[in-house]
Amino acid sequence: MAGHSQFKNIMHRKGAQDAKRAKQFAKVLREITVAVRSGLPDPSSNPRLRAALSAAREANMPKDNVERAIKKASGAAGGEDYVEVRYEGYGPAGVAIIVEGLTDNRNRTAGEVRAAFSKHGGSMGESNSVSFMFQRLGVVSYPKDVASEDDMLEAAIEAGADNAATTAEGHEVTCAMEDLFAVRDALEARFGEPTSAKLDWRPENTITLDEEKARSVLKLIDVLDDNDDVQAVYANFDLPDDVAEALAA
Missing domain, CATH: 3.30.70.980 (YebC, transcriptional regulation domain)
Structure with a gap:
């Protein structure tokens, strides 16, 4: 479920997390596979792969799993075609x-x-x-302690984003979908790697x-x-x- 932190918090307290984690890993690995096949296996020149690797880190996926997925997807052998x-x-x-x-x-x-x-x-x-009924947006998230609310807003505006909001959960910068990777790269140069950078559907x-x-x-x-x-x-x-x-x- 995406876009509803309240709902995610409920789910987080429900238990049965191992099964959920296995499914989450499978979804991230599938995204890594598609990202590699749609570009290059080098994240520095493949924005979609960089976003997928951020999702893998957010899910606490073991590095070995990620490296195997990239190697498999970039191999000449067929494999799944998604x-x-x-x-x-x-x-x-x-x-x-x-x-x-x-x-x-x-x-x-x-x-x-x-x-x-x-x-x-x-x-x-x-x-x-x-x-x-929804807006398609780029969303870049950071922990709250990386910057003050004013500094994050200033950096977001300079990066070409539309808005930055700060809550108890952290900073959230939103931008036009086509500007996602440019905004992420500009913020990353200033604050380091974000918690996540992805496209999202937000209801009007x-x-x-x-x-x-x-x-x-x-x-x-x-x-x-x-x-x-x-x-x-x-x-x-x-x-x-x-x-x-x-x-x-």
Whole structure:
């Protein structure tokens, strides 16, 4: 699940982290494979690979796993050939959902995603049926202690970003999607490597859910996120504090 720190915090407290970590590793390794095959195995000249390596570090993936994935993807031998896919639809309570994936079989993935929507109170729509409700942004994140709020904002503006926000969780710099790698490189030269640098879907407006509806929506998102071919799931809902606390209990 991407874009909802509150939700991620809930998930973090649920346990069963080993299985989650294994799935997360598999998704990052798949992104590394696609990044290498779409460019070069050298991260200094392959922005997408650099972003994938940042995701690997954020997931605490062992260095050996990363190096093996790069070597395998850059080898002459065939191996898996993944394509990027995106699905859109509505979940319970009219929540808009975007699903991004990497798959070696479009028909299988589309069928599984459609079945997940149908089984859990949603419906998959056509391309662009909900993406107009979201902004596609570049997001660069840093720990809070790397800079003051003013210094990060100043650096973000100089780098060509649109905004910088500071919370208890850290600094978040947002920019136009086409400026992501340029903004990241400028910030990295000043503050060092970011926690993450990625493209994100951010909702223009959100739907506030009560506990019952939240459980239904999160169940669907869980099922989608658990699919091996799914890389990220985005949705336009918001959880009040009391609902988040009840779900975490």
